Amino acid sequence: MGMPKVDYSLYLVTDSTPAILGNRQLTHVVEEALRGGVTVVQLREKTADTADMISTARELHGITQKYGVPLLINDRVDVALAVGCEGVHIGQDDMELSVARKLLGPDAIIGVTVSSIEEALRACKGGADYLGIGTVYATPTKTNTKDIIGTAGVREILGKIAEARFDIPTVCIGGINESNLQRIIFQSGAARKGLDGVALVSAIMAAPDPEGAASELFKLVKSPPAFRVDMGPADVVQRQVAQAPSIIQALTPNVEQVVQNFAANVALAIGASPIMAGYGEEAPDLCKLGGALVINMGSVDPAGLANYLKALRAYNQAGRPVMFDPVGAGATSIRREAVKTIMTNGYLDVIKGNEGEIRTVFGDSQEQQRGVDSSSTLDESRKARLVLALAAREKNVVVMTGKTDFVSDGESVFAIDNGHEYLGLVTGTGCTLGTAISAAIASRKANRLTAVIAAILHFEIAAELAAERPEVRGPGTFLPAFLDELYRIRQATASSELICDIQEKFRPVIFEFDKVILTARKLLRAATHLQIPIFVTTQNRARLGDTVPELQDLLAGAGPLVKADVDKTLFSMWLPEIASHSHFTSSPSEVVIVGLESHICVTQTALDLLQAGHRVYVVADGVSSSNREEVGVALARLRQAGAVVTTSESWIYECMGDAGIPEFKEMVKVVKETMGDTKVALQGLLGSKI
Numbered sequence: 001m002g003m004p005k006v007d008y009s010l011y012l013v014t015d016s017t018p019a020i021l022g023n024r025q026l027t028h029v030v031e032e033a034l035r036g037g038v039t040v041v042q043l044r045e046k047t048a049d050t051a052d053m054i055s056t057a058r059e060l061h062g063i064t065q066k067y068g069v070p071l072l073i074n075d076r077v078d079v080a081l082a083v084g085c086e087g088v089h090i091g092q093d094d095m096e097l098s099v100a101r102k103l104l105g106p107d108a109i110i111g112v113t114v115s116s117i118e119e120a121l122r123a124c125k126g127g128a129d130y131l132g133i134g135t136v137y138a139t140p141t142k143t144n145t146k147d148i149i150g151t152a153g154v155r156e157i158l159g160k161i162a163e164a165r166f167d168i169p170t171v172c173i174g175g176i177n178e179s180n181l182q183r184i185i186f187q188s189g190a191a192r193k194g195l196d197g198v199a200l201v202s203a204i205m206a207a208p209d210p211e212g213a214a215s216e217l218f219k220l221v222k223s224p225p226a227f228r229v230d231m232g233p234a235d236v237v238q239r240q241v242a243q244a245p246s247i248i249q250a251l252t253p254n255v256e257q258v259v260q261n262f263a264a265n266v267a268l269a270i271g272a273s274p275i276m277a278g279y280g281e282e283a284p285d286l287c288k289l290g291g292a293l294v295i296n297m298g299s300v301d302p303a304g305l306a307n308y309l310k311a312l313r314a315y316n317q318a319g320r321p322v323m324f325d326p327v328g329a330g331a332t333s334i335r336r337e338a339v340k341t342i343m344t345n346g347y348l349d350v351i352k353g354n355e356g357e358i359r360t361v362f363g364d365s366q367e368q369q370r371g372v373d374s375s376s377t378l379d380e381s382r383k384a385r386l387v388l389a390l391a392a393r394e395k396n397v398v399v400m401t402g403k404t405d406f407v408s409d410g411e412s413v414f415a416i417d418n419g420h421e422y423l424g425l426v427t428g429t430g431c432t433l434g435t436a437i438s439a440a441i442a443s444r445k446a447n448r449l450t451a452v453i454a455a456i457l458h459f460e461i462a463a464e465l466a467a468e469r470p471e472v473r474g475p476g477t478f479l480p481a482f483l484d485e486l487y488r489i490r491q492a493t494a495s496s497e498l499i500c501d502i503q504e505k506f507r508p509v510i511f512e513f514d515k516v517i518l519t520a521r522k523l524l525r526a527a528t529h530l531q532i533p534i535f536v537t538t539q540n541r542a543r544l545g546d547t548v549p550e551l552q553d554l555l556a557g558a559g560p561l562v563k564a565d566v567d568k569t570l571f572s573m574w575l576p577e578i579a580s581h582s583h584f585t586s587s588p589s590e591v592v593i594v595g596l597e598s599h600i601c602v603t604q605t606a607l608d609l610l611q612a613g614h615r616v617y618v619v620a621d622g623v624s625s626s627n628r629e630e631v632g633v634a635l636a637r638l639r640q641a642g643a644v645v646t647t648s649e650s651w652i653y654e655c656m657g658d659a660g661i662p663e664f665k666e667m668v669k670v671v672k673e674t675m676g677d678t679k680v681a682l683q684g685l686l687g688s689k690i
């Protein structure tokens, strides 16, 4: 017996009941699962005769040995001894650990089921080789489970094991499948100890293709979840909020919204693109457009709930953010159940609700809400502690709205005292705050906590400004003024834009044409990651050709970020169609220009933009001319006129501003992958310019 080092990442527990195995052969299914990547097998037979169990275990052991995977026997130390396999798994009601150890010897693997901190510490002290922590979620595979502990329970146990300095492998079990596995691992992880793997029965044993299922699950265990967002420390948050780039370009398919019209208007005012899409089947396509999902539990019925779950799954899989508004969560048992169902079926980046809703989400069984009533009973410090605890438990951002809003990422809590009483006198302001938050997290211009705080500030300061307007005399006149102020704040907050013009016909005549393309490609990739709107122009396309083919794939990939692709006769790219775009109207933008020729189109565009009050960046490694001597002269003139002449890499880092932003890793990848291109472009283009 005994194996050197066990990989617990994908732990298969067998089940030969017909409901799971069907009429297939157990050994055959297990072998397929091993081919797919299962790393531990436990034979679990609750009703088999001893002789049959030994015979199955022997056959199975022959197979697991071929794959170098340990075979453990559930409960039956005698069977493990008879077969000579690697060990056993025992529960709290089975043979004592010390007795099993005596019988099996020091080299055997003995795993123990635990569902509480006390059981876990006892098993660690008793010399268990690993822990099976559960039940995570209720499962039809085993209905006589003791406690359903959720990911919060698993995390608590892991935290205490780490605190007590036990270095023991752990898996969790119960209701784990392909759709929740990554979230369970993510949310279960304690500060100093994460899970070593997951144990599953039906997700593999009942799968029509056990090899495929195991292989998919293995990939998921080994990779970080798509939705994971790095949290920044609070000091970074404060700095970013101060310069919050407002809320830009989000698609917010609203699964259910009582006040859809108002929400849509708010979304447009803050620069987002709302789609009210209640049909879950649409979600896989919608999430490709790069937005966020709002699940607003305005009404709950079985069909609606199924739609929420489909959409949630699609957005989680695509790594797109989800905002959950558990409207009236505590009002009825149906709503309380719906909250549980939603929370156990997906990862929610942000949960926003009033005190009653947040208490229900946290699991306060005393909480009986009246409708969406937001009456308050907790004092401020308890509210702060509650949002902190919920955010820490869910590993997300939690917002509790009220006279003072509390926002937490599980590490720090922010209290926001903005807003105006009129917000409480208009229906749907709570829901539309959710729209604003979803737009902010979709834009991903800042870390998630920052984005949420920025959205709340945007929303509530707009309300304050609107209420101060002379024409506002009550909630009726407040509403249009509020939309205006939302819009004005957005407009007044500078955003970045990219203007690009590189046409095919110029290829043979422009100095270092191919180097300009290299830089343009890098900037397009960066703009896409940073969600920067892109404006493309061509000069007399019919005669001079389209934008070069080398940029077409990136422009297609940028999708809705490409705001305009305009053919022109003017030399300037600052065309009426572009100037009138909502990204530029009445707001100071920061526009970066890449294109040809620096002394003609680039110069005229930059001068026009400066004239219109925008800040202009000309990247010296992204512009050229037919005669190289023109370039230096043009750039000197533009610098004198107030444009910033810089390099593409410098602009990229200036746009990011902070290594704490979620996109930083992706951006570093872009910079690294284009390192060679950057060098070539700089060497080729800059000699003549600076």
Ligand SMILES: Cc1ncc(COP(=O)(O)OP(=O)(O)O)c(N)n1
Binding pocket: 011, 013, 042, 044, 074, 075, 089, 090, 091, 092, 094, 111, 112, 113, 131, 132, 133, 134, 142, 171, 173, 199
């Ligand atoms: C890996 C793993 N964890 C927990 C269990 C449950 O074992 P037990 O408590 O003994 O319950 P039964 O499996 O006997 O019903 C397990 N089998 N494997």
Ligand SMILES: Cc1nc(C(=O)O)sc1CCOP(=O)(O)O
Binding pocket: 013, 113, 133, 134, 135, 136, 139, 140, 141, 142, 145, 173, 174, 175, 176, 199, 200, 201, 202, 203
């Ligand atoms: C065998 C077992 N033990 C559990 C525990 O909580 O101790 S739950 C469970 C069954 C897990 O089945 P599935 O992966 O199909 O949900």
